Structures are given as C-alpha cells and as structure tokens.
Amino acid sequence: MNHNHSPIAEVYDLAVVGGGINGVGIAADAAGRGLSVFLCEKDDLAQHTSSASSKLIHGGLRYLEHREFRLVREALAEREVLLAKAPHIVKPLRFILPHRPHLRPAWMIRAGLFLYDHLGKRKRLPASRSLRFGAGSPLQAEITRGFEYSDCWVDDARLVVLNAMAARERGAHIHTRTRCVSARRSKGLWHIHLERADGSLLSIRARALVNAAGPWVARFIKQDLKQQAPYGIRLIQGSHIIVPRLHDGEQAYILQNEDRRIVFAIPYLERFSLIGTTDREYHGDPAAVAITPEETRYLLDVVNRHFKRQLSEQDILHSYAGVRPLCDDESADPSAVTRDYTLSLSAHPGAAPLLSVFGGKLTTYRKLAEAAMAQLTPWFPFAKGPWTATAPLPGGEQMDTRSALVEALCSSFGWLPTAIARRWANLYGSRSWHLLRGVRELADLGEHLGAGLYTREVDYLCQEEWAVSAEDILWRRTKLGLFMSAGQQARLVQYLKQEHPRRPRANAA
Ligand SMILES: Cc1cc2nc3c(=O)[nH]c(=O)nc-3n(C[C@H](O)[C@H](O)[C@H](O)COP(=O)(O)OP(=O)(O)OC[C@H]3O[C@@H](n4cnc5c(N)ncnc54)[C@H](O)[C@@H]3O)c2cc1C
Incomplete structure (x- = not known):
C-alpha cells in the first residue's frame, strides 16, 4: 500500500462525492458554468442505485395520489427536455393501465390522467386515452377496459456515464474507484482525502463540497465528516426481474396490485420484459442488496394475475435490486415515502459550504443539479447561468432519429x-x-x-x-x-x- 499523499493538494472550486446520477449531474452543470470540478466515485459510475432503477423518465402517475404535485409537474416537463438532450438513450413509451374497478374507480384514473396530460409541458408525447381490449389482448379475458398514456424510457447507467462525459468535456476531473475517506474544513477550504482501489492515497482541496453519496449520504456526513446529518434517510429496496418478452408490441403495462402498489412490465432490449418494482424497508449494507424470494414471488404473482401467459421462477433470466435513498418523512408505508429531493446546505460565515443531496429521481436529476447550483452560486459569483436544458448529452449531438x-x-x-x-x-x-x-x-x-x-x-x-x-x-x-x-x-x-x-x-x- 502506498500511503504517500500528493505533496501539494490541488484546489478545485467544487468537489463532488458520488458518481451516481445526482453527482455527475451536478458535476456537469457546475463545469459548464465555469467552475473547476473534481468528482470521486468509490466504485464504478452508476454502480449502485442509478443502474438499478425501472429506467423510466416519468411524471409518476402514482405520486398524484400522494399529492406530490410539485414533483410530478417538474418530472413531466423533464420528459421532453431529456428526449431532446439524449434521443439515443431516451425514448417515448406508451403505458397501458388495465382497469380493475375494485382498486381504483375509472373517474379517479381519468382525473389523474387529465392532470398528467396537462400539468407539464408536452409537445411530442401523445395524450392519454381510454381503451377496450379485444380477444388479441395479452391480458386475461376478464380485463376488458383500460387506459393508455405516455412516459419515456431511459438507459439509466448510460445517462450517468454521458453526464460524466459531459462534465469531463467541460474540464471536470472524474475519478472512479476512488473513495472519499474524510474531509475537514480549514481556512475557508475543504481538505479532502481520497483512497483509490489499489490503496494509494490522494488529497485535494475545494471551495465547496457536494455530498451526492446516495444511500451513503447520511453515513458520509456522520462517519467521514464527523458531523450531524440534517435529515434521516430511509433505504427502500426495490427489485426487478427480467423474463422472456411477455407480449408483442412496444407498449409497457402498469399493473395495479391489491396492496394499491403498482408494478411495471416493460419491453426490454427487444427479446425481454423488465418487471418491477417492489418497496421494502432495507437495513443492511446498500452495496449488498439482492432480490429476496418474497419479492420474486410478489412480482410473479402480480404479472400472473394480469397476463394470460403465466410465469414461474424458471422464466427468470436475471434480476437486480437497488435501494432508494429517500428523505425520511416518517411515512408508515415504504411506498408512500416522498420521492422528491431535498438539498441541505451547511454553511457558516467564512467556512466552505457543504451541500448534501437527499432523495431524488433519475427523471429530475437535471433540475436537482440546477437547484444545487442555485444554492452554491453565492460562493461563485463568476459562475454562468443555467445551460443544461438545451445542451445535448454526448452522442445526442447532430442526431435526428x-x-x-x-x-x-x-x-x-x-x-x-x-x-x-x-x-x-x-x-x-x-x-x-x-x-x-x-x-x-x-x-x-x-x-x-x-x-x-x-x-x-x-x-x-x-x-x-x-x-x-x-x-x-x-x-x-x-x-x-x-x-x-x-x-x-x-x-x-x-x-x-x-x-x-x-x-x-x-x-x-
Ligand atoms: C428500484 C428502483 C427503481 C427506480 N426507478 C426509477 C425510475 O424508473 N425513474 C426514476 O426517475 N427514478 C427511479 N429510481 C430512483 C433513482 O434510481 C435514484 O433516485 C437515483 O439513481 C439516485 O441517484 P444517486 O446519485 O443519489 O445515488 P447512487 O446512484 O447510489 O449514487 C451514489 C454514489 O455515491 C458513491 N459513494 C458513496 N459514498 C462514497 C464515498 N465516500 N466516496 C466516493 N463515492 C461514494 C456510491 O458508490 C454511489 O455510486 C428508482 C430507484 C430504485 C431503487
């Protein structure tokens, strides 16, 4: 092991801990505004939550039930912004919602879809409509009516890599397999100590520190910064299974379960269907999360209650699990914990600021990054204004279809x-x-x-x-x-x- 620190620690404007979607989104935004940026990720980019999602850029129809209007409006508008920024990895997707009257009455779904169509800006995505299913429907015969609406699909892990590339192309230094082991404030700067996967050490200094450590956000504050976390974090596990394609056609299905949760069945990579997700409280090491037998049964049951084709465990080709790092709003039900994000700024006169990210969605990462920069700009009066809404991500340039x-x-x-x-x-x-x-x-x-x-x-x-x-x-x-x-x-x-x-x-x- 090499325990030599670099003799002179370079000074950056901003150091970001965490190479999930929120860390790289903030790094790219800051670099484009003219800040010098350093980002460290202890593993691979998107190795944790940001590659374990349902891969949707969505308003979140379900969140309307929890009256999360701010989040839904912002998320709906982001669908078309991200479609234009990254037409290679984001694509429109129609969702079919089979109607099961004992779970939610038709008027309630119609009202939700009306809001969904009108809350956010929508130019390219078609509006919702009612449906009747014929004999050719892949759904069980008793499911005769439903609804159809639009959202988008995204390659989640690539969204992260492309943002890291966008940051690097604007001068950011991105170090993967580099863990931030401690950081201390001194004389208006953060002194940050890092350890690479091979055991070698590195130190840098920065005028501001962003903690985008996802499921580790609170632990990073307590253990590595030796401070009090301003919010609690709820780790809510969600798992997915991949099976051979369940149905013909490009549409996805949003299935309502008896527990009022919903499960998606999404066409995946031409040959497969992606089915998820679950919601269960998680208390273990976020890096060790894996699908449980109960979750597998839950997902198979929901699908089997809706589709003619019946699935068993033998059909599962692959599975993955992740933990949502949600801001603890003390909800009793894991699926009701807010999916909105909270930014916490810790700043005292003369001291370098710390901004911590709690919660969030892939869908709203760009708006979260803008909100983070708005909080940090008092320390960087030279910083340029917002720019990410219209700039293509790498590979999205000069791309028609x-x-x-x-x-x-x-x-x-x-x-x-x-x-x-x-x-x-x-x-x-x-x-x-x-x-x-x-x-x-x-x-x-x-x-x-x-x-x-x-x-x-x-x-x-x-x-x-x-x-x-x-x-x-x-x-x-x-x-x-x-x-x-x-x-x-x-x-x-x-x-x-x-x-x-x-x-x-x-x-x-
Ligand atoms: C099952 C599931 C389904 C979801 N579906 C959707 C969806 O369809 N659409 C949607 O918009 N959102 C969805 N989400 C939410 C979305 O995936 C998350 O909000 C988002 O990925 C969180 O990103 P993050 O950057 O905060 O965390 P992460 O992706 O976990 O990134 C944090 C990173 O910080 C690194 N790190 C931690 N500590 C350190 C340290 N000391 N030094 C260096 N690096 C460190 C970690 O290794 C990690 O890579 C879903 C989430 C789950 C779990």
Whole structure:
C-alpha cells in the first residue's frame, strides 16, 4: 500500500462525492458554468442505485395520489427536455393501465390522467386515452377496459456515464474507484482525502463540497465528516426481474396490485420484459442488496394475475435490486415515502459550504443539479447561468432519429452488421462515428468476443467511458451480459487483464 499523499493538494472550486446520477449531474452543470470540478466515485459510475432503477423518465402517475404535485409537474416537463438532450438513450413509451374497478374507480384514473396530460409541458408525447381490449389482448379475458398514456424510457447507467462525459468535456476531473475517506474544513477550504482501489492515497482541496453519496449520504456526513446529518434517510429496496418478452408490441403495462402498489412490465432490449418494482424497508449494507424470494414471488404473482401467459421462477433470466435513498418523512408505508429531493446546505460565515443531496429521481436529476447550483452560486459569483436544458448529452449531438443514424452508419460502412449499427445507435448515438474512425473493414474491429462485441468497442469503453471491469461493460455500459455465454464473458475478463490492466489513472480517460 502506498500511503504517500500528493505533496501539494490541488484546489478545485467544487468537489463532488458520488458518481451516481445526482453527482455527475451536478458535476456537469457546475463545469459548464465555469467552475473547476473534481468528482470521486468509490466504485464504478452508476454502480449502485442509478443502474438499478425501472429506467423510466416519468411524471409518476402514482405520486398524484400522494399529492406530490410539485414533483410530478417538474418530472413531466423533464420528459421532453431529456428526449431532446439524449434521443439515443431516451425514448417515448406508451403505458397501458388495465382497469380493475375494485382498486381504483375509472373517474379517479381519468382525473389523474387529465392532470398528467396537462400539468407539464408536452409537445411530442401523445395524450392519454381510454381503451377496450379485444380477444388479441395479452391480458386475461376478464380485463376488458383500460387506459393508455405516455412516459419515456431511459438507459439509466448510460445517462450517468454521458453526464460524466459531459462534465469531463467541460474540464471536470472524474475519478472512479476512488473513495472519499474524510474531509475537514480549514481556512475557508475543504481538505479532502481520497483512497483509490489499489490503496494509494490522494488529497485535494475545494471551495465547496457536494455530498451526492446516495444511500451513503447520511453515513458520509456522520462517519467521514464527523458531523450531524440534517435529515434521516430511509433505504427502500426495490427489485426487478427480467423474463422472456411477455407480449408483442412496444407498449409497457402498469399493473395495479391489491396492496394499491403498482408494478411495471416493460419491453426490454427487444427479446425481454423488465418487471418491477417492489418497496421494502432495507437495513443492511446498500452495496449488498439482492432480490429476496418474497419479492420474486410478489412480482410473479402480480404479472400472473394480469397476463394470460403465466410465469414461474424458471422464466427468470436475471434480476437486480437497488435501494432508494429517500428523505425520511416518517411515512408508515415504504411506498408512500416522498420521492422528491431535498438539498441541505451547511454553511457558516467564512467556512466552505457543504451541500448534501437527499432523495431524488433519475427523471429530475437535471433540475436537482440546477437547484444545487442555485444554492452554491453565492460562493461563485463568476459562475454562468443555467445551460443544461438545451445542451445535448454526448452522442445526442447532430442526431435526428436512431433509425436515420443506423441507416447512415450502414451506408457509410457497408460491411457493418445492421445489428451492431442498431445497438451502437442506442448506446453511443452520434459518437458511433468515433468508434469507426479509421476502420475500413470488419477485421479492423479486432477480435469478436461474442454477441457483436469486438475488442474495438471494449477499448473505446475503457478509454472514453471509465470502464475497468467486465461487469462495467457487460451490465452498465452495455447490457451484453444478457446475451454473452459464460465462456465469452471469461474471454472478456482475460482480454481486459491483458490489454487494460487496472492502474490508477490521474483523470481516467
Ligand atoms: C428500484 C428502483 C427503481 C427506480 N426507478 C426509477 C425510475 O424508473 N425513474 C426514476 O426517475 N427514478 C427511479 N429510481 C430512483 C433513482 O434510481 C435514484 O433516485 C437515483 O439513481 C439516485 O441517484 P444517486 O446519485 O443519489 O445515488 P447512487 O446512484 O447510489 O449514487 C451514489 C454514489 O455515491 C458513491 N459513494 C458513496 N459514498 C462514497 C464515498 N465516500 N466516496 C466516493 N463515492 C461514494 C456510491 O458508490 C454511489 O455510486 C428508482 C430507484 C430504485 C431503487
């Protein structure tokens, strides 16, 4: 272990702890306003809550029942903002809500959908409507009526990586696999100590500190800063299962359960359906969360009560779980705890400020970042104004539609398999052209590791997107873990060991 700290700790305007959506969102926003920014993430970008979501950019129809009008209005408006910023990883999705009168009367759902259609700005997304299901419906015969409305789908882990790239392109230093072990205020600055995965140490100084540690937010304040946390945090576990595609068509289903909770069945990666989520209080280590047998049964039961096709545990191809770091509003019911965010600013005259993020949604990360910057600008009078509403995320530049991009890639590179062009358009958008720079034929993509993954793409992910391990590539940068055999995955591990051995990188990529 190397215990030497860097002799001179560099001074940044802003240090951000946490590389989930909230940390990278704030880092990107601050860097674009002209602040010098440092971000550390103890694991991989999006390794925790931000890759374990239902992957929806949604207003949250259910939150209307809890009268969360502010949150719903802001979230609804963000759908079209994010569609325009990242058309490669965000796409419109129609949701079908089967009507089950004993759970919620039709007038109540109609009123909710009316609000949903009109609370936020909506230009591209179509309005809601009532439906009657015919014999071809995948739902059980007794479900004859329902409703349809719009929200959006997002690749959650890629939303995080793209924001980190946007931050880096504006000068931010992003260090993954680097844990903040302590931070102390002294002479108007934060003195921040970091430990990399290989045990080496690093110190920096910063004029302001953002604690975006997600499920670790309160623990970071208590253990690493040795201060009192201003709010309690409720860790609410949510789990998902992935099964073979449940139904034809591109629509998702929002299923009402007898306990008044809802479960989504969402088309996923052409061949699969993503089913989730649950809500259960969690008290363990957030990094060790895993789906429980009760949650699995709960999800299968809800689906089996609605669909003609019946699922059993043998149909489950993959599952994942995460914990929502929610601000404790003392609700008795885990599914009723507010999904809104709270920012807590700790600042005393002459002392460097600390801003902590409690709660939040992927959907509202950009607005949360703007709110964070509004609180911090008194310390940075030179900072420019808000800019993120219209700026594309990396890969969203000069991109019309995904299908136009696939066509352009295939016509410029006649040898490129359409399946790869389609997959890249969904992951990298217009950055797919970077992957093809100087490439003349399929052989130039390097070794084929399986499921259309060539070593050229692996190199790109290590050089440009902070990928280090096979897991980073198989489950977060891409979802090829669902498609590659154990042997193919083992070859990827071996390739990474040979060609991209782990070493601390100053400003990775
Ligand atoms: C089951 C489930 C479904 C969801 N579905 C949706 C949805 O469909 N739509 C939606 O909008 N939202 C959804 N959410 C909410 C959304 O996923 C979260 O609000 C969001 O991901 C939280 O991001 P975060 O950055 O606060 O936390 P995280 O993503 O957990 O990031 C915090 C990061 O901080 C790092 N960290 C902690 N301590 C340190 C330290 N000392 N040093 C360095 N790094 C540190 C951690 O490693 C972690 O990566 C869902 C959440 C769950 C759990």
